[in-house]
Amino acid sequence: MGLSKEELARLETKAHDLRHSIVNTVLFAGSGHIGGALSALDIMVMLYYHFMNHKPGDPHWEDRDRFVLSKGHAGIGFASILADLGYIEKEQLKTFNLTGSKLGIHLDSNRIPGVDASTGSLGHGLSIALGMALAARQLKKNYRTFCILGDGECDEGSVWEAAMAISHFRATNLVTFIDRNQYMIDGNTEEVMKLEPFAEKWRAFGFDTLIINGHSFNELHTAIEHALVASEKPVAIVCNTVKGCGVNFMEGNYKWHYGAINEDVAEQCHRSLDQYYEKRVQEKGA
Amino acid sequence: MAGGISYTVDETTKLSTAEVYAKALSDLALQDPRIVVLTSDLAKSTKIGVFEERFPDRFYNVGIAEQNMFGIASGMAKCGLIPFTSCFAVFTACRGLDQVHTDICYQNLNVKMIASHAGTSFGQAGTTHHSTEDIAIMRSMANLTVIVPADGLETANAVKAAIELNGPVYIRINRGFDQIVNDGMDYGFQIGKAVQLMDGTDLTIIACGSGVFQAVQAARELAFSDGIKARVLNLHTIKPIDREAIMKAVQETRRIITVEDHTIIGGLGGAVAEIIAEGGKACAFRRLGLQDAFSPIGLHEDLMSYHKIDANGIIETTRALMKLDFEEDDNWEDEV
Numbered sequence: 001m002g003l004s005k006e007e008l009a010r011l012e013t014k015a016h017d018l019r020h021s022i023v024n025t026v027l028f029a030g031s032g033h034i035g036g037a038l039s040a041l042d043i044m045v046m047l048y049y050h051f052m053n054h055k056p057g058d059p060h061w062e063d064r065d066r067f068v069l070s071k072g073h074a075g076i077g078f079a080s081i082l083a084d085l086g087y088i089e090k091e092q093l094k095t096f097n098l099t100g101s102k103l104g105i106h107l108d109s110n111r112i113p114g115v116d117a118s119t120g121s122l123g124h125g126l127s128i129a130l131g132m133a134l135a136a137r138q139l140k141k142n143y144r145t146f147c148i149l150g151d152g153e154c155d156e157g158s159v160w161e162a163a164m165a166i167s168h169f170r171a172t173n174l175v176t177f178i179d180r181n182q183y184m185i186d187g188n189t190e191e192v193m194k195l196e197p198f199a200e201k202w203r204a205f206g207f208d209t210l211i212i213n214g215h216s217f218n219e220l221h222t223a224i225e226h227a228l229v230a231s232e233k234p235v236a237i238v239c240n241t242v243k244g245c246g247v248n249f250m251e252g253n254y255k256w257h258y259g260a261i262n263e264d265v266a267e268q269c270h271r272s273l274d275q276y277y278e279k280r281v282q283e284k285g286a
Numbered sequence: 287m288a289g290g291i292s293y294t295v296d297e298t299t300k301l302s303t304a305e306v307y308a309k310a311l312s313d314l315a316l317q318d319p320r321i322v323v324l325t326s327d328l329a330k331s332t333k334i335g336v337f338e339e340r341f342p343d344r345f346y347n348v349g350i351a352e353q354n355m356f357g358i359a360s361g362m363a364k365c366g367l368i369p370f371t372s373c374f375a376v377f378t379a380c381r382g383l384d385q386v387h388t389d390i391c392y393q394n395l396n397v398k399m400i401a402s403h404a405g406t407s408f409g410q411a412g413t414t415h416h417s418t419e420d421i422a423i424m425r426s427m428a429n430l431t432v433i434v435p436a437d438g439l440e441t442a443n444a445v446k447a448a449i450e451l452n453g454p455v456y457i458r459i460n461r462g463f464d465q466i467v468n469d470g471m472d473y474g475f476q477i478g479k480a481v482q483l484m485d486g487t488d489l490t491i492i493a494c495g496s497g498v499f500q501a502v503q504a505a506r507e508l509a510f511s512d513g514i515k516a517r518v519l520n521l522h523t524i525k526p527i528d529r530e531a532i533m534k535a536v537q538e539t540r541r542i543i544t545v546e547d548h549t550i551i552g553g554l555g556g557a558v559a560e561i562i563a564e565g566g567k568a569c570a571f572r573r574l575g576l577q578d579a580f581s582p583i584g585l586h587e588d589l590m591s592y593h594k595i596d597a598n599g600i601i602e603t604t605r606a607l608m609k610l611d612f613e614e615d616d617n618w619e620d621e622v
């Protein structure tokens with residue numbers, strides 16, 4: 001079953017609000033990893049607002065679905081979701097990056113309820129996620145584990161060690177997303193360190209690999225539904241995304257991997273996001 | 287062989303420490319064709335991108351793959367090149383450590399590791415990016431020289447000295463700008479030799495990296511407000527350590543404080559403690575640094591103050607230390 005019109009509209013509005021919240025948080029912090037936060041956002045929205053079983057009031061609930069943001073620098077996007085869901089106070093976003101704050105660039109599971117793993121050192125998350133998935137099997141629990149990797153992050157050999165082990169252990173209760181936004185810090189992934197043929201690599205490692213538009217809730221929905229019933233091969237979802245998605249002057253510009261914004265720039269971001277939303281709901285018929 | 291570089295403070299005030307490193311290395315590379323640079327998607331962040339502009343065919347960006355980078359550097363060094371790796375400190379001393387240990391240090395290869403964003407200098411990024419154990423880790427590697435420059439010009443000196451030395455070197459620098467300690471490059475920088483920045487007889491503050499400027503500030507303030515004469519040693523080389531300067535300080539001042547943007551376990555403070563303990567002379571001793579803890583999140587300067595490794599923290603500890611009595615007596619009650 002596809003997404004209902006109402007559900008699609010709800011997700012679109014949510015993503016739109018959260019994009020504004022990300023811009024505001026970057027403004028509070030003075031700077032931030034805005035590009036990669038905006039590219040990964042729709043995947044996180046799809047998970048947190050539609051698929052995942054979780055209880056903001058009980059962040060340590062044993063049966064919750066687990067989420068590992070392996071590309072931890074997108075924490076500034078994840079934080080807006082946690083604030084919206086009530087894991088943390090919305091006001092806390094105003095302290096992002098400030099001395100003594102619990103919220104720094106990379107969200108820390110020791111400090112922030114709702115964060116399942118302290119990430120930030122790239123190439124760790126998928127192994128941690130696999131551990132969670134294997135624990136579910138061991139403990140006879142039905143929770144699922146979701147992990148989002150950056151594409152540049154996949155340069156790390158440890159990602160492929162985890163990939164090999166996921167298919168070896170047939171951890172089909174783990175869904176791997178790759179935010180394929182084509183950029184890392186120093187430039188385009190194909191220029192810095194060629195990843196292509198990328199999906200083929202995941203296939204060769206034993207994954208049922210889907211390639212989708214990571215900004216389409218319909219495509220995300222179908223892919224995740226498919227992944228959740230997998231029983232033979234674990235599923236990897238290569239999400240084609242746009243770094244800086246929604247802000248026209250940031251889109252596809254790797255200089256906005258990490259950037260500083262002031263009130264004026266924030267204003268431009270907000271305007272651009274509104275236009276983006278209009279266009280998106282028209283095109284997608286939400 | 288590397289010839290020379292000479293920069294003035296004026297030429298470098300507008301450059302962050304990493305920018306001075308990148309400039310120095312690029313200038314020296316002009317004189318030594320063996321120098322190559324490797325980075326792991328950190329050309330922009332570690333400022334070494336300028337080297338790529340000047341020597342595109344001597345520059346290798348391996349992507350986000352530190353272990354791979356250190357392995358490649360090892361192979362290059364085995365074949366006569368002088369590879370400089372340009373990476374964050376935490377990803378050098380932790381993420382790539384097995385390769386650093388076995389492929390570089392054990393085989394005593396001529397790899398120079400420039401480790402940026404050290405200590406809490408990337409404070410806002412949190413624990414995954416703080417590097418507060420790296421001195422301890424790297425100091426324990428046989429064959430490795432460990433240098434923690436206090437500012438940009440000292441970094442330039444360290445880079446130059448590292449090229450002249452045959453063997454692996456770890457140079458630990460901060461993100462952003464350091465306060466200026468040295469007003470030029472000609473102050474006799476020598477690997478393994480501490481630089482005495484102030485003389486004094488009441489106590490010695492031994493510091494490295496960002497602690498050095500704070501130590502000088504503290505010593506000035508202490509002289510002014512308390513009449514305490516503090517000696518300040520910039521112990522820029524943690525290994526090989528300047529045993530002589532440390533023991534001289536013990537004998538002549540009997541009170542020692544170490545200051546580092548690093549855990550007090552195993553780093554500068556640990557290294558100095560080993561020398562003092564084996565030296566057999568009693569002295570009052572305190573290590574300032576992270577007190578066996580991970581750091582909170584925040585701006586570097588705020589975290590320096592939180593961890594009491596800024597001038598105020600040093601002054602506070604000095605005052606406490608001056609109250610302790612270390613006469614040679616049989617009374618162990620007051621010994622610490």
Ligand SMILES: Cc1ncc(C[n+]2csc(CCOP(=O)(O)OP(=O)(O)O)c2C)c(N)n1
Pocket residue numbers: 035036037039071073120121122123149150151152153154179181183184185243257326327328350377381
């Ligand atoms: C082990 C490690 N090395 C280096 C870094 C520094 N770093 C932070 S983000 C980044 C680029 C990440 O690129 P990608 O995974 O494509 O993320 P995205 O473009 O989606 O933001 C790098 C190199 C890090 N956080 N961890």
